[in-house]
Amino acid sequence: MLRMRQQFMISQVSFLYPVKILVGPKQEQELESFPSGNRSGNSAASKPVNPGSLTILGLHLTILPFTKMSLFTDKKEVQRSATALGYIAHVVSLIASYLEVPLRYPLRLGGSHTYINDYAPSIEPTSDLSSNIALSTNTKPAEFPLFLEGQDATRAAYAVFLLNKDIEQLLNYIGVKSLGPRHVLANLKELLRTIQSPEYIDT
Incomplete structure:
Protein backbone atom coordinates (compact mmCIF):
# COMPACT_ATOMS: atom_id res chain seq x y z
CA MET A 1 0.00 0.00 0.00
CA LEU A 2 2.84 2.38 0.87
CA ARG A 3 4.58 1.67 -2.42
CA MET A 4 1.37 2.29 -4.33
CA ARG A 5 1.07 5.66 -2.62
CA GLN A 6 4.71 6.45 -3.36
CA GLN A 7 4.22 5.43 -6.97
CA PHE A 8 1.17 7.67 -7.32
CA MET A 9 2.88 10.70 -5.79
CA ILE A 10 6.00 10.26 -7.90
CA SER A 11 3.90 9.80 -11.04
CA GLN A 12 2.49 13.26 -10.30
CA VAL A 13 6.03 14.61 -10.06
CA SER A 14 6.82 12.98 -13.40
CA PHE A 15 3.74 14.65 -14.88
CA LEU A 16 4.88 18.06 -13.62
CA TYR A 17 8.49 17.56 -14.69
CA PRO A 18 8.42 15.20 -17.69
CA VAL A 19 11.75 13.69 -18.70
CA LYS A 20 11.55 12.98 -22.41
CA ILE A 21 13.79 11.76 -25.19
CA LEU A 22 14.22 14.06 -28.16
CA VAL A 23 13.97 11.86 -31.25
CA GLY A 24 13.62 14.52 -33.91
CA PRO A 25 13.78 18.29 -34.45
CA LYS A 26 10.57 18.86 -32.50
CA GLN A 27 9.52 15.36 -31.54
CA GLU A 28 9.70 14.05 -28.01
CA GLN A 29 8.91 10.61 -26.64
CA GLU A 30 7.75 9.89 -23.12
CA LEU A 31 10.33 8.06 -21.04
CA GLU A 32 7.99 5.08 -20.55
CA SER A 33 8.32 4.33 -24.27
CA PHE A 34 12.00 3.60 -23.81
CA PRO A 35 12.47 0.90 -21.18
CA SER A 36 16.09 0.64 -20.20
CA GLY A 37 17.95 -1.10 -17.41
CA ASN A 38 16.48 -3.52 -14.92
CA ARG A 39 17.17 -3.86 -11.22
CA SER A 40 20.45 -5.63 -11.83
CA GLY A 41 21.62 -2.74 -13.97
CA ASN A 42 21.77 -4.88 -17.11
CA SER A 43 20.59 -2.76 -20.00
CA ALA A 44 22.20 -4.76 -22.78
CA ALA A 45 18.82 -5.41 -24.35
CA SER A 46 18.24 -1.73 -25.00
CA LYS A 47 20.33 0.92 -26.66
CA PRO A 48 21.79 3.44 -24.20
CA VAL A 49 20.20 6.85 -24.36
CA ASN A 50 22.40 9.71 -25.48
CA PRO A 51 22.38 12.14 -22.52
CA GLY A 52 22.19 15.05 -24.97
CA SER A 53 18.86 13.78 -26.29
CA LEU A 54 17.11 13.97 -22.91
CA THR A 55 15.06 16.95 -21.76
CA ILE A 56 13.24 17.91 -18.58
CA LEU A 57 10.18 20.07 -19.12
CA GLY A 58 11.52 20.72 -22.62
CA LEU A 59 14.98 21.88 -21.49
CA HIS A 60 18.28 20.20 -22.26
CA LEU A 61 20.89 19.94 -19.53
CA THR A 62 24.18 21.02 -21.08
CA ILE A 63 27.15 20.24 -18.86
CA LEU A 64 29.77 21.70 -21.24
CA PRO A 65 29.58 25.29 -19.92
CA PHE A 66 30.33 23.93 -16.44
CA THR A 67 33.62 22.49 -17.65
CA LYS A 68 34.66 24.98 -20.33
CA MET A 69 33.26 28.33 -19.27
CA SER A 70 34.61 31.29 -21.23
CA LEU A 71 33.66 34.79 -22.37
CA PHE A 72 32.18 33.21 -25.48
CA THR A 73 29.87 30.83 -23.63
CA ALA A 89 16.83 19.35 -7.89
CA HIS A 90 13.14 19.88 -7.14
CA VAL A 91 12.26 16.44 -8.53
CA VAL A 92 15.03 14.79 -6.49
CA SER A 93 13.89 16.61 -3.35
CA LEU A 94 10.27 15.51 -3.83
CA ILE A 95 11.17 11.88 -4.58
CA ALA A 96 13.44 11.71 -1.53
CA SER A 97 10.63 13.12 0.59
CA TYR A 98 8.08 10.59 -0.70
CA LEU A 99 10.50 7.69 -0.27
CA GLU A 100 11.51 9.06 3.15
CA VAL A 101 15.19 9.00 2.23
CA PRO A 102 17.38 11.72 3.78
CA LEU A 103 19.66 12.95 1.01
CA ARG A 104 23.39 12.70 1.57
CA TYR A 105 23.79 16.12 -0.03
CA PRO A 106 20.79 18.26 0.99
CA LEU A 107 19.38 20.81 -1.43
CA ARG A 108 18.47 24.44 -0.88
CA LEU A 109 15.88 24.98 -3.57
CA GLY A 110 15.75 28.28 -5.39
CA GLY A 111 14.65 27.55 -8.93
CA SER A 112 17.48 28.41 -11.31
CA HIS A 113 19.58 29.52 -8.33
CA THR A 114 19.55 26.29 -6.32
CA TYR A 115 22.38 25.22 -4.03
CA ILE A 116 23.54 21.82 -2.78
CA ASN A 117 25.27 21.22 0.55
CA ASP A 118 28.24 19.03 1.33
CA TYR A 119 28.62 18.27 5.02
CA ALA A 120 31.96 16.50 4.62
CA PRO A 121 34.52 18.26 6.83
CA SER A 122 37.17 20.14 4.91
CA ILE A 123 39.65 20.19 7.82
CA GLU A 124 42.72 18.02 8.12
CA PRO A 125 42.54 15.33 10.82
CA THR A 126 44.67 15.90 13.91
CA SER A 127 45.82 13.70 16.72
CA ASP A 128 43.42 15.40 19.14
CA LEU A 129 40.31 13.23 18.85
CA SER A 130 38.15 15.38 21.12
CA SER A 131 38.79 18.53 19.10
CA ASN A 132 38.02 16.62 15.90
CA ILE A 133 34.66 15.50 17.30
CA ALA A 134 33.81 19.04 18.41
CA LEU A 135 34.76 20.45 15.03
CA SER A 136 32.81 17.82 13.10
CA THR A 137 29.64 18.47 15.08
CA ASN A 138 29.91 22.23 14.55
CA THR A 139 31.04 22.09 10.93
CA LYS A 140 28.90 24.18 8.63
CA PRO A 141 28.12 22.61 5.27
CA ALA A 142 29.95 23.80 2.21
CA GLU A 143 27.39 25.15 -0.24
CA PHE A 144 27.82 24.73 -3.98
CA PRO A 145 25.78 26.48 -6.70
CA LEU A 146 23.82 24.53 -9.30
CA PHE A 147 24.22 27.46 -11.67
CA LEU A 148 27.07 29.36 -13.29
CA GLU A 149 25.98 32.98 -13.22
CA GLY A 150 28.51 34.86 -11.09
CA GLN A 151 29.95 31.58 -9.79
CA ASP A 152 33.17 29.64 -10.08
CA ALA A 153 32.79 26.99 -12.79
CA THR A 154 34.63 24.37 -10.74
CA ARG A 155 32.26 24.77 -7.79
CA ALA A 156 29.25 24.62 -10.09
CA ALA A 157 30.56 21.47 -11.78
CA TYR A 158 31.09 19.89 -8.36
CA ALA A 159 27.50 20.80 -7.45
CA VAL A 160 26.25 18.89 -10.51
CA PHE A 161 28.40 15.94 -9.43
CA LEU A 162 26.83 16.02 -5.94
CA LEU A 163 23.33 16.24 -7.40
CA ASN A 164 24.01 13.11 -9.41
CA LYS A 165 25.26 11.41 -6.24
CA ASP A 166 21.88 12.18 -4.64
CA ILE A 167 20.14 10.57 -7.61
CA GLU A 168 22.47 7.57 -7.32
CA GLN A 169 21.55 7.32 -3.63
CA LEU A 170 17.86 7.09 -4.54
CA LEU A 171 18.60 4.57 -7.29
CA ASN A 172 20.52 2.42 -4.82
CA TYR A 173 17.65 2.68 -2.36
CA ILE A 174 15.26 1.07 -4.86
CA GLY A 175 17.87 -1.45 -6.02
CA VAL A 176 18.82 0.04 -9.39
CA LYS A 177 22.33 0.60 -10.69
CA SER A 178 23.44 4.08 -11.69
CA LEU A 179 24.34 4.78 -15.31
CA GLY A 180 27.40 6.76 -14.25
CA PRO A 181 28.48 10.18 -12.97
CA ARG A 182 27.92 12.05 -16.24
CA HIS A 183 24.32 10.94 -16.74
CA VAL A 184 22.25 13.19 -14.50
CA LEU A 185 19.08 13.22 -16.60
CA ALA A 186 19.48 9.60 -17.69
CA ASN A 187 19.77 8.52 -14.05
CA LEU A 188 16.73 10.60 -13.15
CA LYS A 189 14.82 9.08 -16.07
CA GLU A 190 15.70 5.59 -14.85
CA LEU A 191 14.67 6.47 -11.30
CA LEU A 192 11.26 7.75 -12.43
CA ARG A 193 10.73 4.87 -14.85
CA THR A 194 11.54 2.21 -12.26
CA ILE A 195 9.30 3.67 -9.56
CA GLN A 196 6.41 3.94 -12.03
CA SER A 197 6.85 0.36 -13.25
CA PRO A 198 4.67 -2.55 -12.01
CA GLU A 199 7.80 -4.26 -10.68
CA TYR A 200 8.18 -1.53 -8.07
CA ILE A 201 4.88 -2.55 -6.47
CA ASP A 202 5.67 -6.27 -6.63
CA THR A 203 9.00 -6.07 -4.80
Whole structure:
Protein backbone atom coordinates (compact mmCIF):
# COMPACT_ATOMS: atom_id res chain seq x y z
CA MET A 1 0.00 0.00 0.00
CA LEU A 2 2.84 2.38 0.87
CA ARG A 3 4.58 1.67 -2.42
CA MET A 4 1.37 2.29 -4.33
CA ARG A 5 1.07 5.66 -2.62
CA GLN A 6 4.71 6.45 -3.36
CA GLN A 7 4.22 5.43 -6.97
CA PHE A 8 1.17 7.67 -7.32
CA MET A 9 2.88 10.70 -5.79
CA ILE A 10 6.00 10.26 -7.90
CA SER A 11 3.90 9.80 -11.04
CA GLN A 12 2.49 13.26 -10.30
CA VAL A 13 6.03 14.61 -10.06
CA SER A 14 6.82 12.98 -13.40
CA PHE A 15 3.74 14.65 -14.88
CA LEU A 16 4.88 18.06 -13.62
CA TYR A 17 8.49 17.56 -14.69
CA PRO A 18 8.42 15.20 -17.69
CA VAL A 19 11.75 13.69 -18.70
CA LYS A 20 11.55 12.98 -22.41
CA ILE A 21 13.79 11.76 -25.19
CA LEU A 22 14.22 14.06 -28.16
CA VAL A 23 13.97 11.86 -31.25
CA GLY A 24 13.62 14.52 -33.91
CA PRO A 25 13.78 18.29 -34.45
CA LYS A 26 10.57 18.86 -32.50
CA GLN A 27 9.52 15.36 -31.54
CA GLU A 28 9.70 14.05 -28.01
CA GLN A 29 8.91 10.61 -26.64
CA GLU A 30 7.75 9.89 -23.12
CA LEU A 31 10.33 8.06 -21.04
CA GLU A 32 7.99 5.08 -20.55
CA SER A 33 8.32 4.33 -24.27
CA PHE A 34 12.00 3.60 -23.81
CA PRO A 35 12.47 0.90 -21.18
CA SER A 36 16.09 0.64 -20.20
CA GLY A 37 17.95 -1.10 -17.41
CA ASN A 38 16.48 -3.52 -14.92
CA ARG A 39 17.17 -3.86 -11.22
CA SER A 40 20.45 -5.63 -11.83
CA GLY A 41 21.62 -2.74 -13.97
CA ASN A 42 21.77 -4.88 -17.11
CA SER A 43 20.59 -2.76 -20.00
CA ALA A 44 22.20 -4.76 -22.78
CA ALA A 45 18.82 -5.41 -24.35
CA SER A 46 18.24 -1.73 -25.00
CA LYS A 47 20.33 0.92 -26.66
CA PRO A 48 21.79 3.44 -24.20
CA VAL A 49 20.20 6.85 -24.36
CA ASN A 50 22.40 9.71 -25.48
CA PRO A 51 22.38 12.14 -22.52
CA GLY A 52 22.19 15.05 -24.97
CA SER A 53 18.86 13.78 -26.29
CA LEU A 54 17.11 13.97 -22.91
CA THR A 55 15.06 16.95 -21.76
CA ILE A 56 13.24 17.91 -18.58
CA LEU A 57 10.18 20.07 -19.12
CA GLY A 58 11.52 20.72 -22.62
CA LEU A 59 14.98 21.88 -21.49
CA HIS A 60 18.28 20.20 -22.26
CA LEU A 61 20.89 19.94 -19.53
CA THR A 62 24.18 21.02 -21.08
CA ILE A 63 27.15 20.24 -18.86
CA LEU A 64 29.77 21.70 -21.24
CA PRO A 65 29.58 25.29 -19.92
CA PHE A 66 30.33 23.93 -16.44
CA THR A 67 33.62 22.49 -17.65
CA LYS A 68 34.66 24.98 -20.33
CA MET A 69 33.26 28.33 -19.27
CA SER A 70 34.61 31.29 -21.23
CA LEU A 71 33.66 34.79 -22.37
CA PHE A 72 32.18 33.21 -25.48
CA THR A 73 29.87 30.83 -23.63
CA ASP A 74 26.25 31.28 -24.66
CA LYS A 75 24.56 33.04 -21.73
CA LYS A 76 21.12 31.73 -22.68
CA GLU A 77 22.48 28.19 -22.69
CA VAL A 78 23.90 28.77 -19.22
CA GLN A 79 20.52 30.05 -18.01
CA ARG A 80 18.67 27.10 -19.55
CA SER A 81 21.04 24.64 -17.87
CA ALA A 82 20.57 26.39 -14.52
CA THR A 83 16.79 26.19 -14.93
CA ALA A 84 17.00 22.50 -15.87
CA LEU A 85 19.16 21.83 -12.81
CA GLY A 86 16.62 23.65 -10.66
CA TYR A 87 13.90 21.36 -12.04
CA ILE A 88 16.01 18.26 -11.44
CA ALA A 89 16.83 19.35 -7.89
CA HIS A 90 13.14 19.88 -7.14
CA VAL A 91 12.26 16.44 -8.53
CA VAL A 92 15.03 14.79 -6.49
CA SER A 93 13.89 16.61 -3.35
CA LEU A 94 10.27 15.51 -3.83
CA ILE A 95 11.17 11.88 -4.58
CA ALA A 96 13.44 11.71 -1.53
CA SER A 97 10.63 13.12 0.59
CA TYR A 98 8.08 10.59 -0.70
CA LEU A 99 10.50 7.69 -0.27
CA GLU A 100 11.51 9.06 3.15
CA VAL A 101 15.19 9.00 2.23
CA PRO A 102 17.38 11.72 3.78
CA LEU A 103 19.66 12.95 1.01
CA ARG A 104 23.39 12.70 1.57
CA TYR A 105 23.79 16.12 -0.03
CA PRO A 106 20.79 18.26 0.99
CA LEU A 107 19.38 20.81 -1.43
CA ARG A 108 18.47 24.44 -0.88
CA LEU A 109 15.88 24.98 -3.57
CA GLY A 110 15.75 28.28 -5.39
CA GLY A 111 14.65 27.55 -8.93
CA SER A 112 17.48 28.41 -11.31
CA HIS A 113 19.58 29.52 -8.33
CA THR A 114 19.55 26.29 -6.32
CA TYR A 115 22.38 25.22 -4.03
CA ILE A 116 23.54 21.82 -2.78
CA ASN A 117 25.27 21.22 0.55
CA ASP A 118 28.24 19.03 1.33
CA TYR A 119 28.62 18.27 5.02
CA ALA A 120 31.96 16.50 4.62
CA PRO A 121 34.52 18.26 6.83
CA SER A 122 37.17 20.14 4.91
CA ILE A 123 39.65 20.19 7.82
CA GLU A 124 42.72 18.02 8.12
CA PRO A 125 42.54 15.33 10.82
CA THR A 126 44.67 15.90 13.91
CA SER A 127 45.82 13.70 16.72
CA ASP A 128 43.42 15.40 19.14
CA LEU A 129 40.31 13.23 18.85
CA SER A 130 38.15 15.38 21.12
CA SER A 131 38.79 18.53 19.10
CA ASN A 132 38.02 16.62 15.90
CA ILE A 133 34.66 15.50 17.30
CA ALA A 134 33.81 19.04 18.41
CA LEU A 135 34.76 20.45 15.03
CA SER A 136 32.81 17.82 13.10
CA THR A 137 29.64 18.47 15.08
CA ASN A 138 29.91 22.23 14.55
CA THR A 139 31.04 22.09 10.93
CA LYS A 140 28.90 24.18 8.63
CA PRO A 141 28.12 22.61 5.27
CA ALA A 142 29.95 23.80 2.21
CA GLU A 143 27.39 25.15 -0.24
CA PHE A 144 27.82 24.73 -3.98
CA PRO A 145 25.78 26.48 -6.70
CA LEU A 146 23.82 24.53 -9.30
CA PHE A 147 24.22 27.46 -11.67
CA LEU A 148 27.07 29.36 -13.29
CA GLU A 149 25.98 32.98 -13.22
CA GLY A 150 28.51 34.86 -11.09
CA GLN A 151 29.95 31.58 -9.79
CA ASP A 152 33.17 29.64 -10.08
CA ALA A 153 32.79 26.99 -12.79
CA THR A 154 34.63 24.37 -10.74
CA ARG A 155 32.26 24.77 -7.79
CA ALA A 156 29.25 24.62 -10.09
CA ALA A 157 30.56 21.47 -11.78
CA TYR A 158 31.09 19.89 -8.36
CA ALA A 159 27.50 20.80 -7.45
CA VAL A 160 26.25 18.89 -10.51
CA PHE A 161 28.40 15.94 -9.43
CA LEU A 162 26.83 16.02 -5.94
CA LEU A 163 23.33 16.24 -7.40
CA ASN A 164 24.01 13.11 -9.41
CA LYS A 165 25.26 11.41 -6.24
CA ASP A 166 21.88 12.18 -4.64
CA ILE A 167 20.14 10.57 -7.61
CA GLU A 168 22.47 7.57 -7.32
CA GLN A 169 21.55 7.32 -3.63
CA LEU A 170 17.86 7.09 -4.54
CA LEU A 171 18.60 4.57 -7.29
CA ASN A 172 20.52 2.42 -4.82
CA TYR A 173 17.65 2.68 -2.36
CA ILE A 174 15.26 1.07 -4.86
CA GLY A 175 17.87 -1.45 -6.02
CA VAL A 176 18.82 0.04 -9.39
CA LYS A 177 22.33 0.60 -10.69
CA SER A 178 23.44 4.08 -11.69
CA LEU A 179 24.34 4.78 -15.31
CA GLY A 180 27.40 6.76 -14.25
CA PRO A 181 28.48 10.18 -12.97
CA ARG A 182 27.92 12.05 -16.24
CA HIS A 183 24.32 10.94 -16.74
CA VAL A 184 22.25 13.19 -14.50
CA LEU A 185 19.08 13.22 -16.60
CA ALA A 186 19.48 9.60 -17.69
CA ASN A 187 19.77 8.52 -14.05
CA LEU A 188 16.73 10.60 -13.15
CA LYS A 189 14.82 9.08 -16.07
CA GLU A 190 15.70 5.59 -14.85
CA LEU A 191 14.67 6.47 -11.30
CA LEU A 192 11.26 7.75 -12.43
CA ARG A 193 10.73 4.87 -14.85
CA THR A 194 11.54 2.21 -12.26
CA ILE A 195 9.30 3.67 -9.56
CA GLN A 196 6.41 3.94 -12.03
CA SER A 197 6.85 0.36 -13.25
CA PRO A 198 4.67 -2.55 -12.01
CA GLU A 199 7.80 -4.26 -10.68
CA TYR A 200 8.18 -1.53 -8.07
CA ILE A 201 4.88 -2.55 -6.47
CA ASP A 202 5.67 -6.27 -6.63
CA THR A 203 9.00 -6.07 -4.80
